[in-house]
Amino acid sequence: MGRIDVFVAPRPNPALIKVMTIVNRIVMLRGVPGFRDLLPFNRLAGLRGVANIRHIDFPVADQQKLQACCGEGQATFITPNHPEFFTDWMIDKEIVSRVSPLAASWATHGVVNGLGRLMQKFWLANNLIAQIPGNSEAAKAHSVDWALKGHGVLLHPEGSVGWHGNYVAPLLPGAVEMGLAALKRGRETNKDFKVWVAPVVWKLAFIGNVERPLARECAYVEKKLKMESVAAGSLPERVYSIYSGLLSLDEQACGLTAEAGASFASRQQRVLAELGLRLADAVAAEPDLDLAELLRRSRRWLREGKADADEQKCENWRKRSSASSASAPGPSPIRR
Known part of the structure; x- marks a missing residue:
């Protein structure tokens, strides 16, 4: 398998994570005060804030509730449910920085593993867990281990991402599966050990006429x-x-x-x-399946088809290699 499909455990660097939290807050979200509203600087995404999020209204009571679920002696899986890509990741990162600064975060393997060795080291140092389709057991095991240390695990995205800001879409089963695994291990040494699956829901609002x-x-x-x-x-x-x-x-x-x-x-x-x-x-499935189950089976069908195709490629390569070896000429005589 290529590097993109091989799980490598994150190696979090607290100093780098702290620096990147500040970069995310200024460059990605809020922008630079004094420049973000001043022409021509407000046309530059980094000075205006790439996502242009001026303010996050995170009520103190809600923040304290989420923070109380994180920490030593318990395991927490944070499951954001939100309407779109990129901006949601930046907001989620800001949220976890306030309640569990060393939380691990799931991300697509194309980002964590697919941008070269140097970027892979960077993302692993930022405590990103590569989500590898069809090969997630190692990521799940690492997530449980990390959660048991008292750090949160952000499962991004959790649930179906779509344009809905007022309700929670069905959660994916991974959070509960990992939560149950963490609970079983935690209860082995502490009968009162608690595990939390903490949904986080937010929505965007314009502050001007757009x-x-x-x-x-x-x-x-x-x-x-x-x-x-x-x-x-x-x-x-x-x-x-x-x-x-x-x-x-x-x-x-x-x-x-x-x-x-x-x-x-x-x-x-x-x-x-x-x-x-x-x-x-x-995909040879029952026609009366509900849509969620049908999509789940279809994804599995695609994974299995890819595995079969990869296996066939390997077999063809072995046959070609064997044929090449059989037909290769022996060593030439040395002439003096």
Whole structure:
């Protein structure tokens, strides 16, 4: 296997983690005071803050509650549930820095292992755990060990990431599985040992009127998708029109016709049901499985297919090597 698929245990460097917490807070989130609102500096992402998060409203009571779940004598698995990528990671990092500074964080193996040896050392020193699809047992075992030392483990992302800020999507089973493993080990020496699975939910809010910039974004999307613009309508109507147009394309691909007056949700459900039937047929699964279970089996089917393909490649390589060795000429006579 290549380096990207091999688990290497993190080697956290507290000094580096502390420095990167400050870098994240200033460069990635808030920006540099005095420059973040001053032209032309506010056009530079690092001075404005890449994610442009001006303030995190983290109530003291909530912070104390989460902090009380972290620390020596207990194990904690922090499970953020949030609406989008990149910004969520930066906010999660800020949150854990306040409650468990040496918490380990799960991240995709493409980041931890896939950017070269030097970057791998950097991410491991930042206490990142590589999430390797189909090969997560070592990561889980390390996570349990680290949690038992009293440091939190941030499982990122936990649950289905989507555009929803007001409810918690179904959690993935890994947090509970690791929690139960930690509880079993902790109770061997302390019958009162506690393990926490701590969901963290937050949402973003604009602090100014962003209607005009969002309208420009809509125009860009409409142009790229070659969609008819409804610029005369309100911004919500325009966004709905874009999503409805995309759904129409999915309906056409599935051979479905939208019923007159049907809601977006019902149309989307019909598309998902049709795609679910096709997916179940492709992976030889029962057609009446719920979507979450069907997707889980499909991911396993893909992993097993990749493993079979890799094994076949190795077998072909061995055959070619054997054939090459058999046909190779013997040593040439030495001429004097």
